[in-house]
Amino acid sequence: MSLYAIAIALLGILYMPLQADVLSRVKASGLGYISTGDLAGAFAQAKKAAMREAVELGVGTLISAETRVDNFSVLEDYILSRTDGYIRSYEIIKHGLIDQETYQVDIEAVVELGNLHQRLDALELLITHAGNPYIMCIGRDLYTYGEEGTRDLSATLLRGYLLRKSARFNLSAPMRIEDGSLDQAASVGFEQGADIVVRVEALVGEVPDSAVPFSGTSLKGLGLYSATAEIRLEALWTDTGEVFASLVHSERGADVNLASAGDKALRNGMEKISGKLISRLAENWREKMYSGRLVRLVVAGEFARMGEFENAFPYHVSGVEKIYRRSYNKGVAVFDIRCKETGFTIARDIAAKGIEGIDLDIVQVSPNRIQLQILN
DSSP: HHHHHHHHHHHOOOOOOOOOOOOOEEEEEEEEEEOOOHHHHHHHHHHHHHHHHHHHHHHHOOOOOOHHTTTTTHIIIITTTTTTGEEEEEEEEEEEETTTTTTEEEEEEEEEEEHHHHHHHHHHHHHHHHHOOOEEEEEEEEEEEOOOOOHHHHHHHHHHHHHHTTTEEEEEEEEEEOOHHHHHHHHHHHTTTSSSEEEEEEHHHHHHHHEEEETTTEGGTTTTTTEEEEEEEEEEEEOOOOOEEEEEEEEEEEEHHHHHHHHHHHHHHHHHHHHHHHHHHHHHHHHHHHHHHHEEEEEEEOHHHHHHHHHHHHHHSEEEEEHHHEEETEEEEEEEEEEESSSHHHHHHHHOOBBBBBOOEEEEETTTTEEEOOOO
């Protein structure tokens, strides 16, 4: 191996993502037909049908109606017909005759969704379930050698890497920032209509010349320059200010001139930190998907109507598990609702069905926040 290759190899960094199991506990029922008095055969048929339904219910937490239609053959061929591979455990909680020709088995099963993610491209499913959030990448790069100055290459690279991972990412044009806090980044993103802002900053500088082990020479002696890119990335929801990713990464690059070495360090570093960001995005969306999310509900109206609204809301809007009143001040009540849907889905449900006895106007909607006005 040449000294040049050795030098480049010494500057590499290995990254390996981690994956956790995703489990769903469901109850399901199956029916079996009793042919010529064969109860054992009917029981086996009913149990198999119950296990298939359990997998369907587990998959149902992953997939929208649109995805079901688009990937129907995939679901049939690779998922619904392979129940054994996706049920971690099950318990028969009830079984018996419904009538002389029908046997029923009820089970409670733990469905392992990790394998389903691998089969169905988890990222695109999560993007759909999260409401296809609008993501803005903003950045600033500071170069400390040659003609010192700032650029916004990191934000452009980040957007490109995200699109390479999935064309389903809903991304705005990258924006350069000179300075600003996370609160300001959230404010800028919210004003631009973004649901998520990813802020990235990079410090690119020269690495002092160093000796190449076992070679008797240095990098510059080999005609190489070395640069480093120190990258910091934060991602947050603009409506709530929730920061769900805070990442740092350091990357080195070597090339025949300093500008190329710095560019290589930044590009390689951004590719690696982008992979980590995608993992955090998926983790955040998956957590909201399976564990339920809190959606902030801001309601303007008379105090006398708030109790009526609070009592009626969970019964008229599907997917709402619980509503918590947080405050009421100057005609505005703040609630948190625990649910398994995004603000967009809940708002669509309100618009379609309304709430009996209460005339509402939907003022503003984002994935994690809904603003309503009581009109009567």
